[in-house]
Amino acid sequence: MNCSLDVIEAYLDEELDPDSIASVEDHLSGCRSCSETFTRFRAQKANIRSTAPYYTAPPQLQQAVRKALRQAAADHPQPAGGSPPWRWLAIAATVLLAVSVSWNVRPTQHPITETDPLPENIVSDHIRSLIGTHLLDVPSSDQHTVKPWFNGKLDFSPEVKDFASQGFPLIGGRLEYLMGRPVAALVYQRRQHIINVFTWPASAAKSERSFARNGYVALHWNRGSMTFWAVSDISSMELAQFESLYEK
Amino acid sequence: MFNFRDSPQTSKQRDGHHATGDACDDDTPFAEISGPMKTVTSPESRLRLFEELILPHLNSAHNLARWMTRNDQDAQDVVQESYLRAFRFFDSYRGGDGKAWLLEVVRNTCFTFQRREMRKSTGVVFDEAAHTPSVHQPNAEDALVEAGNREILRLCIASLPEPFREVLVMRELEEMSYRQIAEVVGVPPGTVMSRLSRARKRLEECAKSRNMESYR
Numbered sequence: 026m027n028c029s030l031d032v033i034e035a036y037l038d039e040e041l042d043p044d045s046i047a048s049v050e051d052h053l054s055g056c057r058s059c060s061e062t063f064t065r066f067r068a069q070k071a072n073i074r075s076t077a078p079y080y081t082a083p084p085q086l087q088q089a090v091r092k093a094l095r096q097a098a099a100d101h102p103q104p105a106g107g108s109p110p111w112r113w114l115a116i117a118a119t120v121l122l123a124v125s126v127s128w129n130v131r132p133t134q135h136p137i138t139e140t141d142p143l144p145e146n147i148v149s150d151h152i153r154s155l156i157g158t159h160l161l162d163v164p165s166s167d168q169h170t171v172k173p174w175f176n177g178k179l180d181f182s183p184e185v186k187d188f189a190s191q192g193f194p195l196i197g198g199r200l201e202y203l204m205g206r207p208v209a210a211l212v213y214q215r216r217q218h219i220i221n222v223f224t225w226p227a228s229a230a231k232s233e234r235s236f237a238r239n240g241y242v243a244l245h246w247n248r249g250s251m252t253f254w255a256v257s258d259i260s261s262m263e264l265a266q267f268e269s270l271y272e273k
Numbered sequence: 274m275f276n277f278r279d280s281p282q283t284s285k286q287r288d289g290h291h292a293t294g295d296a297c298d299d300d301t302p303f304a305e306i307s308g309p310m311k312t313v314t315s316p317e318s319r320l321r322l323f324e325e326l327i328l329p330h331l332n333s334a335h336n337l338a339r340w341m342t343r344n345d346q347d348a349q350d351v352v353q354e355s356y357l358r359a360f361r362f363f364d365s366y367r368g369g370d371g372k373a374w375l376l377e378v379v380r381n382t383c384f385t386f387q388r389r390e391m392r393k394s395t396g397v398v399f400d401e402a403a404h405t406p407s408v409h410q411p412n413a414e415d416a417l418v419e420a421g422n423r424e425i426l427r428l429c430i431a432s433l434p435e436p437f438r439e440v441l442v443m444r445e446l447e448e449m450s451y452r453q454i455a456e457v458v459g460v461p462p463g464t465v466m467s468r469l470s471r472a473r474k475r476l477e478e479c480a481k482s483r484n485m486e487s488y489r
Contacts, residue, residue: 034470038444040451042276066473073445073476076423077430082335086349090331090356091324097360098320237365261365262377265358269385273392 028052028059037066143204144236144254147243150203151221151256154210160219161212162199171198175209183209183224184251188270193220213267220257220267227252235261244268323363327356330372333447334379340442341383343431347390355382373453380439380457429479437472440465 035041036049053060154160163174172185178200187195193213201210201223208225227247236243243256244264253271257264334355339348359366359378366374430438443449443457444465451462451469458465 030470031466034473035451035466038451038469040466045276065477069473069477069480070445072422072426073430073441077426077446078423079332079446080336080339080348081332082352083349086335086352087328087331089349090328090353093353093357094320094323094328094360097357098316235361235364242365261362262381265362265378266381266385269381269388273388 028056030062033059033063034066037063037070144234144243144245145238146204147223147254147256148236148238148241150201150210150223151219151241151243154199154201154212154221155219159199161197164197166195166197168195171195171211174198175200179207179209181209181226181251183211184248185211186271188213188267191270192216193267193270215257215259215263215267218257218259220255220259220264222271223254223256224251226250237261246272248272319363320360323360326366326371327359327363327375330375331356333372334375336446337376337379337439337442338383340430340446341380341435341439342386347386351379351382351386354386355379358382370453370456372447373449373456376443376447376457377459425480425483429476429483432479433472433475437468437475440468441472441476444469 032041032045032049033053036046041049053063163171165171165174166187166189168185168187172182175183175198183198185195185198189195193215195211196214197212199210199212201208203223203225206225208223211222211224213220213222227250234245236245241256241258242261242264243254244261245252245254246268247253248271255264255268255271257267259267331352334352335348338351338355339345342348342351355375355378359375362378430441433441439458440454443454444451449457451465454465455462
């Protein structure tokens with residue numbers, strides 16, 4: 026074996042398999058320079074572990090976190106099959122009314138569930154946009170092209186932002202029909218993944234929600250008078266990162 | 274050639290499988306140890322499960338946030354926000370290593386937080402090294418020397434550039450494996466390894482230049 030700092034450090038970090046360990050130990054016993062390096066880094070490791078501060082959470086933080094979680098659970102219950110609280114029934118009823126008014130014949134393959142159908146619809150819409158040929162009505166990475174395109178097609182003007190420098194380039198927009206109303210769909214790309222952002226004027230109270238199904242994640246937030254749903258097959262963390270860019 | 278262990282389990286703190294923390298790339302419905310995830314039926318049990326699986330990593334979350342923000346109040350704000358975010362995304366948690374999953378949220382929240390703070394303070398970044406006096410008498414009593422060592426070590430770690438600092442904290446203070454750290458940071462384990470190596474060298478130079486006892 027040649028002197029390799031990488032291997033010595035991996036050995037120090039107990040990241041090697043048994044065969045490699047034997048080989049490194051063999052080398053260390055015969056190589057003075059590597060052996061010195063190893064001893065130095067081992068001392069440093071021991072020193073960090075024994076001496077560097079470990080910042081444990083102060084007791085009041087634990088209480089604050091518990092309290093905030095309970096509050097969040099009470100504010101935004103996400104029933105996954107249990108009986109939903111009345112306010113979810115109210116939301117579902119409102120949405121179902123809108124659906125039945127706008128779509129006289131509702132597709133039957135999705136039986137009405139006791140949970141809110143909106144996130145399901147958001148995800149379905151996203152999937153539909155990917156399998157069809159209708160991802161973009163206005164293909165453009167220029168927010169000043171995409172935004173005016175919606176003029177006269179919607180009764181609101183959507184906020185259009187580009188995050189190309191942060192790795193989420195805008196690639197265009199399209200008109201979408203969702204839950205009985207026309208909405209703006211803004212399309213972003215993340216590596217090989219597509220993110221659809223649906224936005225329309227919100228009437229609902231402020232709430233933040235997330236939804237995951239079949240490998241798709243949808244994230245909801247409100248900003249000003251607008252409501253937003255972002256949906257993609259990227260990880261929920263990346264989608265959250267995207268959301269935080271939007272909320273800036 | 275040298276092979277890394279398949280299993281990333283090195284530390285006594287290991288508490289589960291390798292993290293997924295990702296809703297999408299992993300098609301396995303649930304990791305094999307995550308039985309309870311399948312039976313969540315009510316908001317109450319969702320909260321209970323979250324408290325059971327994720328809340329125990331509060332100290333790790335705080336430690337990482339404190340090292341990343343270098344400020345007590347910011348660290349607490351970040352932790353609180355991280356927990357709320359993690360709770361929102363709990364449905365996408367597929368079982369496995371709750372610690373790596375949570376720390377990924379903490380790390381992202383730190384970045385969001387820093388961007389926000391930077392805008393507020395018109396781009397002035399806090400430089401801990403510039404704010405901390407580094408005067409320690411070489412011939413002071415043992416206790417003082419020890420306190421000095423601790424302070425120098427803290428300062429040297431705190432002044433590492435962020436990519437090096439975070440991997441060092443996760444490796445040495447959180448005792449996480451290369452693979453777990455790779456999950457949290459979103460880079461290959463090889464990158465974790467090289468960042469860790471550079472962190473150690475920089476730390477050594479910093480400690481030497483500040484005349485640390487154990488490096489004399």
